[in-house]
Amino acid sequence: MAGFSDSPLVQDIAVPGVCLLIAFLSYVSQLIFHHATTLEPGAPSQTETVVFNLLLACLWITYYRTVTTDPGRYVFQDKVMEVDTTKRWCKKCAAPKPPRAHHCRHCERCVPRMDHHCPWTANCVSMVTFPHFLRFLVFANLSLWNLGYFLWQRFACLWDDRNMPAYLGPTLFSLIALAVISLVWFVTSVALGIMLANTLKSWALNQTMIEGWEIDRHEVVAERGGRDWWDVVGADGEKMRFEKIEFPYDIGIYANMSQAMGTSNPLLWLNPFASTLKISEDGKGAGWDWEENGFNREEGMWPPLDPEKVRRAARNWPAGRRDFAAELRAVDNEENTEDRKEAFKRRQEEDFQRKQRIIADLEEVGQFDDLEEDEDGESDEDTSDGGEEDDEKSPTLGISLPWVNSDGDRLHDYGVDEDAEDGIDDDVPLAELLRRRKGTRYVDDDDA
Numbered sequence: 001m002a003g004f005s006d007s008p009l010v011q012d013i014a015v016p017g018v019c020l021l022i023a024f025l026s027y028v029s030q031l032i033f034h035h036a037t038t039l040e041p042g043a044p045s046q047t048e049t050v051v052f053n054l055l056l057a058c059l060w061i062t063y064y065r066t067v068t069t070d071p072g073r074y075v076f077q078d079k080v081m082e083v084d085t086t087k088r089w090c091k092k093c094a095a096p097k098p099p100r101a102h103h104c105r106h107c108e109r110c111v112p113r114m115d116h117h118c119p120w121t122a123n124c125v126s127m128v129t130f131p132h133f134l135r136f137l138v139f140a141n142l143s144l145w146n147l148g149y150f151l152w153q154r155f156a157c158l159w160d161d162r163n164m165p166a167y168l169g170p171t172l173f174s175l176i177a178l179a180v181i182s183l184v185w186f187v188t189s190v191a192l193g194i195m196l197a198n199t200l201k202s203w204a205l206n207q208t209m210i211e212g213w214e215i216d217r218h219e220v221v222a223e224r225g226g227r228d229w230w231d232v233v234g235a236d237g238e239k240m241r242f243e244k245i246e247f248p249y250d251i252g253i254y255a256n257m258s259q260a261m262g263t264s265n266p267l268l269w270l271n272p273f274a275s276t277l278k279i280s281e282d283g284k285g286a287g288w289d290w291e292e293n294g295f296n297r298e299e300g301m302w303p304p305l306d307p308e309k310v311r312r313a314a315r316n317w318p319a320g321r322r323d324f325a326a327e328l329r330a331v332d333n334e335e336n337t338e339d340r341k342e343a344f345k346r347r348q349e350e351d352f353q354r355k356q357r358i359i360a361d362l363e364e365v366g367q368f369d370d371l372e373e374d375e376d377g378e379s380d381e382d383t384s385d386g387g388e389e390d391d392e393k394s395p396t397l398g399i400s401l402p403w404v405n406s407d408g409d410r411l412h413d414y415g416v417d418e419d420a421e422d423g424i425d426d427d428v429p430l431a432e433l434l435r436r437r438k439g440t441r442y443v444d445d446d447d448a
C-alpha cells in the first residue's frame, strides 16, 4: 500500500479506470448475455434485467457522489482564538485541529473525522463522504453478487450440457467472453468484498482506519511498557503522563451506525439520494464535538500520548531550543497584520532550518539506532515487525521514525500528512509560544 496513492499514474487513471471496470462488468456482460444466444439459459428475464440495471443506477449515483462530494472543511469564525495547548493544533492550517480530524496531504487541509484518502475515489473518506462511500461499496457488492448469479446460471447450464455434441453448444467466442468476464468478476468481487467488510467493521465500531492504527500503536506501547501509566519527560522538561486509555468514540453499534449516517432511521441509510452531512459552521456540534463512551477518566483523551515521540523530541530539541522570550518580544513589536504574517513565515522557516540541522546531525553520527532504544536499553524491534523498506530512515520524514502496524502501514499510507500530525517534536515550541500568548490574535487568510 505504501505510496500507492502517490503515484501520478494511479492518481490520473484511478477514477476513469473504475468507471471502465464498472462499464465492462455491467454492460459488456449484458450484451453477451442478450446476444450470444448459444449461451444457455439465454437472455436474462425482464425482471432480472430491471433489477440489475436499478442496482447499477444506484452504483453510478453513489460512486459519482463519493468522488465529487467535498470531504468537508473547518471554518473558524472567531478572529481571536482561545489557544488551549491541551488541544491539538495543525501547523499546516495554522489552526486548531478538532478531535478526529487529520491533515490530508492530498486534500491539503484538516479533514473532519478523516478515515483515509481513497485512491479509487480520489477523495477523502471523511465524516462527510463516509455515507456515500459506504453506499457505493454496498451497491457495488450487490451488483457484483447479481452478476455472479448470472454467471453461475450459465456455468450451471454448461455443466448440464457437458455430454451434448459440441456443435450444439455455445460458440467459442461466447465461451471466451464468459471466461474473461468471470475472471474480472472474481478479482473485483474479492477486492470489493474485503473493502466492504473492513468498512462495515469500522462503521459498526465507529473507528476510522486511522484510529484503528492509533489503537494498534497504543496497545503495543502499553504492552511494551508493562504498566497502565508512567511519566515521560517532554522537550521542555515538563512531565507528561502516558496512560492506557480506551477508544472513546465507540458508543454502541446502533448509535455508531446512526452517527455515521447522520440519521437513526435505517431505511434511509442506503438511500442513494440522501443529503450530504454538513460540518457545523459555528465551531461546535457536527464535525467538532464527538460523543464519548465515558470509559476514560475524562473526555478528550484521544489520541493517546506516544511516549516514543516525546522521548525523541526531548532528545532532539536541546540542539535547537528556541528563545521564546525574544520571539514574544518580536511579536509585540510587530505592528500590523503584514508584519505578523511575515514573522510567522520567518519562524516557520527557522523551524525548518533547525530541523534540517538536526537531521544532518543525526545522519552524521548515525544516531538512528540509538534513537530506537528504549529507556531501559531494550530494542523495540517488535514495533517495526512487518514494516517495509522505507519505514525508518526515509529522509523525507525528518526526525520522526514512523511506527508501522502489523499490516506494514504507517499514517502516511492513509493520506495523512505526518508532518502535520501531532508531532510533539514539532508542536512543543509553537504550542509553548501560544500558551504564553493565550488569547493571541489569530488572523486567517480570508482577512488578508
Ligand SMILES: [Zn+2]
Binding pocket: 090, 091, 092, 093, 094, 102, 103, 104, 109, 110, 420
Ligand atoms: Zn491541517
Ligand SMILES: [Zn+2]
Binding pocket: 104, 105, 106, 107, 108, 111, 116, 117, 123, 124, 125, 415
Ligand atoms: Zn484527502
